[in-house]
Amino acid sequence: MNSNPLAKIAIVILNWNGQELLEKFIPTIIKYSSLATIYVADNSSTDNSISIIKNKFPDIKIIINDENYGYAKGYNIALKSIEEPYYCLLNSDIEVTEEWLEPILDTFENNNEISIIQPKILDYKHRNKFEYAGAAGGFIDKYGFPYCRGRIFDTIETDSGQYNDSKPIFWASGACFFIRKDVYWKLNGFDETFFAHQEEIDLCWRAFNKNYKVQYCGNSTVYHIGGATLKYGSPQKTYLNFRNSLLMLYKNLPKKVLFSTIFARLCLDGIAGVRMLLSGQPTHCFAIIRAHFAFYKRLLISKPERLTKQHADYYRNTSIINQYFIKKRKNFDDLI
Template sequence: MKLAIVILNWNGKQLLEQFIPSIIKYSQEADLYVADNASTDDSVTFLKTHFPKVQIVQNKINGGYAKGYNDALKHIEADVFCLLNSDIEVTPNWLIPIVQEFQLNSNTAIIQPKILDFNKKTHFEYAGAAGGFIDKYGYPFCRGRIFNSIEEDKGQYDDTTTVFWASGACFFIRKTTFESLSGFDESYFAHFEEIDLCWRAFNAGYITKYVGASTVYHVGGATLNAIHPKKTYLNFRNSLFTITKNAYGFLFGVIFIRLILDGISGLKFLIHFQFRHFLAILKAHYSFYSNVSRLLKQRRQLPKKKNYYKTTSIVWSYFVRKRYYYQLLVNVLKF
């Protein structure tokens, strides 16, 4: 099986300098590529000088995560792609369990390893943790992280299991699967595009797995209150995009409830004087309404599958029933 690790870069020389050495050291089984999103720093020159064996794919524009990978992967030959953030530290033998899972189970299409926090290595990382799920209203959550509650890694998720979505921070996918799904939706630019792709994969009958025997450490990740307003905008907008395109059943009832919940989130930002985040939610909804016609057209063209959600409302479970950790949800999950 031919494996290609592809790191998307935009003005990330410092991160490449920090993390490329461990990737090279512990990834002998794979070909290593950097897909450069039209950087204006000296990232590419740095790579050519210090890591000449790293292959470079030069994208013409910075199209974000979605278009950046769509454009780059067209030029890479492999059976499996590993889409790896530039702020990931890998560990010895991290690829072996992943490769074994792909080889042993031909129906496994997408895989995520265990993702721990680079700055607090005893704990899971916000973006992906131990594999993701989604509730009826399109709110994502993870084993090991629900909203801002992040678990310590005590070996509770050392298993291999089916999940609903895999984190884009370290995302393995068969090339045939990626191509059959036409890659990422480029209208997303960044954020939520991997959940959309995994949802489309689920609806098409593909299986996404979490492999806990493989571990990486991720620098990124933040609570909602700490992130940039642009991320708030993209997360809220792209979440609405995703549920409109992919959710099974009566869509407008789900969207109506979702709009109410988003309104409550907006009021929370307003009460805490986080006006830029409040405006970001308004902007996200305006963009959603502007794109409804296109999204409904996509919805009609895409297959749908029942039982996509793990719980009716993770918001209710977390904020009302005080179920802050995944293991407290196990007895009430529906998926």
Template structure:
């Protein structure tokens, strides 16, 4: 299987300088591309001089993660795409275990264990050891529940079917990516991989986490986790995911409960003296209502009525029952 590692870049020369050498060194099985999202720094000239073996795709505008990858991947012919954040350090032999799992024709996407670059014996927030959602669509991972990050003790070393793979490091089959329609560009960034993987689920395709492969993710390379813009995107896009993919019979009840819980999250931010994040939630809901009809039209007839969630409420388990790790949910 011909493989492309595609790194999306936007004004990230420093990250490329720090992390791209590991990708070049440890990815002999793949052709490496950097898709530049109309950077205004000297990223492209730096790449041309320092990494002539890396192929450059130049997008005309910064359309965020979703549009950037859609445009970059549209012109590639490899069978397998690896979408890799620019702030990820890969390790020797990281690709073969992922490619071995993709030999299973039922698998659309896989991810490695994603560990914390700053604290390498712990999982990282964005994907950890594979993602799930609860009945209300809240995402969480093996190794990461909300802000609690587990130490990697080998507890998730086995290959395991999951609901979603992290966009920080996702290997996806080209034919499945294209058949599903790629990323939804209205998301701009954040949770578009959950939306894509839910579409894979509704297409009867599988997503796996591969414990024999590991990478280290810095996180917050383009948008810090405490930035209100990130809060806005996460809350709005989470509602988009439900509206597009949830079973029809449960859809509006799910959204009603999410509105209540998002309101409680806004109150929590006020008590934490983070009013800008409360404002971001209000803005997220306003934008969701404005785009409600548009996103509703994106539903198709593939929504499965079968159980899509791992637990009924991760919010209840985490905040009220005190279960802080995946195995205790």
């Protein structure tokens, strides 16, 4: 089953009080993952997650963290004890499909330049639609706003086979994130100060600045519920996304455009905050304000570490906001 001594892939599911999701999705993961060893890394759950795994899925290996460290630090701690050469960081609300691992493993084994891979991510509840968190691979614009092949802001494309390809991308979704073990640790893993949200984009940006390649693999498919651990409409998610995006920009932008790009981003965030306030979402507006003050505090107390060299060609579109809201280009293939 999953206790394959020859397995090269470690599927690592980070769990926090997700017993219902584990019971729902682990049977399919076991069924379709003979190429992998399966781990559950538990972030100090207070439900019956551990006992359920031990009783119902005894072949799954368990790693127990002593508190809830969030996504970034939770994975950093758990992965230290795993020996397989390829990590698959898998959300607990993912349904995998038959032969989902074969094309991923083939890509790693046949192209040493590719270090990070994302499969096609579709919506579990609307199975012909791409899923918000990753879709068919991610990009960012000049100001750090993320978007995907198959998803720009709240516009979700229908999957009609348009992304059944294998293409370089800028970032891979943390919902189903494959990475070579040696590359993960050469990059020092996720930035633990992020706690959750956008840490995978930051990691991929650091990989890009180190000349590691990120790839989308369209002949591997998973289905994601999305928002199962933190709702998309949560002010806390807004706070984390805005704060972490600013931290990511500071860490990874080329020095010559660092100030001008972050200043422009601050202005855009201000517009977003006013828009949320006028649309009756004051808690989200306040979350953006908190995010900015947290960013300024971080710069004053302990500046995030910057690499010695950053590449300037990290974006393919200057402003996805302009493309989407002004020019009304809603689908990825419409972008110029």
